[in-house]
Amino acid sequence: xxxxxxxxxxxxxxxxxxxxxxxxxxxxxxxxxxxxxxxxxxxxxxxxxxxxxxxxxxxxxxxxxxxxxxxxxxxxxxxxxxxxxxxxxxxxxxxxxxxxxxxxxxxxxxxxxxxxxxxxxxxxxxxxxxxxxxxxxxxxxxxxxxxxxxxxxxxxxxxxxxxxxxxxxxxxxxxxxxxxxxxxxxxxxxxxxxxxxxxxxxxxxxxxxxxxxxxxxxxxxxxxx
Numbered sequence: 001x002x003x004x005x006x007x008x009x010x011x012x013x014x015x016x017x018x019x020x021x022x023x024x025x026x027x028x029x030x031x032x033x034x035x036x037x038x039x040x041x042x043x044x045x046x047x048x049x050x051x052x053x054x055x056x057x058x059x060x061x062x063x064x065x066x067x068x069x070x071x072x073x074x075x076x077x078x079x080x081x082x083x084x085x086x087x088x089x090x091x092x093x094x095x096x097x098x099x100x101x102x103x104x105x106x107x108x109x110x111x112x113x114x115x116x117x118x119x120x121x122x123x124x125x126x127x128x129x130x131x132x133x134x135x136x137x138x139x140x141x142x143x144x145x146x147x148x149x150x151x152x153x154x155x156x157x158x159x160x161x162x163x164x165x166x167x168x169x170x171x172x173x174x175x176x177x178x179x180x181x182x183x184x185x186x187x188x189x190x191x192x193x194x195x196x197x198x199x200x201x202x203x204x205x206x207x208x209x210x211x212x213x214x215x216x217x218x219x220x221x222x223x224x225x
Contacts (some may be wrong), residue, residue, distance in 0.1 A: 005030075007055060007077050008168070010062035011070045011136060012085030013111075013129055015095040017152035021085055022062040023178035024160070028170050035063035038107035047110075048072055064107040070136060074146075081168060083148045084136050091153065093118060093126055104200045116200075152177075 008030060010021050022032045036050050037043045043050075047065035055061070055077065066073070070082055086092075096118045100108065104116025111128060118125045140147035148167040152160055157177035165172045 005059055007073075007080040008060035008083065009066050009070060009073050009080060010060065010083045010085065011067040012083070013067055013092070013132060014063065015092055015099055016085040016087050017180075018062045018085055019180040020152055020178045021083060021164075022060070023180055024164060025060045025062075027173055027175060027178070028165070028168065030059040031057075032060045032062060033058035034061075035107070036065060038064050038105050041106045041109075043106050044110040052076070064111070067132065068111065071139065074139075080146070081148070082136075082140065082146060083150065083164070083167070084133065085150055085152055086133055087151050087153045089126055089130060092129060093122055096125060097122070102200075103197070104204075152179075 008025060010018055010025075012018055012021075022034060025032050033054050036054060037046065040046070043065060048069055051061075051065060051069055051073070055073075074080060074082070087095075100116070100118055102117050102119050106116070108116035112121065112124055113128070115121045115124060136147070137149070148163065150160070150163050155163070157179075158172075160177040161172045164170075
């Protein structure tokens with residue numbers, strides 16, 4: 001990576017300010033890649049391949065599947081910077097329930113071990129969220145120059161800029177720190193619901209397809225392609 005900017009991987013879970021951080025990185029001049037394959041049921045098998053295809057074309061990465069791949073990305077792209085956005089678990093699950101509702105995208109089904117909606121699955125979501133943050137901290141222990149932990153919801157704009165820019169070696173811009181809110185406009189809400197309906201339909205189709213294959217395997221006693 002000599003002579004190149006280090007890659008920046010945002011590895012906090014959704015609803016921890018990932019979109020805001022992505023917009024902030026854009027303001028700092030980075031080309032940012034957002035979510036990849038989040039409605040595709042193959043994400044559980046193909047996430048790393050899809051991610052590696054995109055890394056050469058962007059400077060920074062946020063949303064899914066990036067948080068799940070930090071170990072592999074760290075090994076393949078030494079010298080990269082990682083940012084773990086987080087917030088209080090109670091505030092996080094409240095936001096997740098409001099945002100995801102009953103929708104189930106393939107990425108969430110993969111992350112939360114078979115369920116994509118936090119409604120009725122609050123304990124599983126919280127356990128996974130806390131475990132991810134714990135494992136990230138343990139993995140990067142003793143590497144303060146490689147990992148920044150930040151709660152964007154608690155800091156002022158100036159504090160957020162100071163922390164992010166100090167970590168990345170940038171001058172602080174004379175502009176407000178972005179605070180994206182996906183539920184802030186009717187247009188954004190309509191888009192979220194449209195994507196949610198499509199993602200849920202695709203997830204349900206995948207489940208039905210896998211259930212059919214399993215039933216046929218039991219019936220015929222052999223793998224079904």
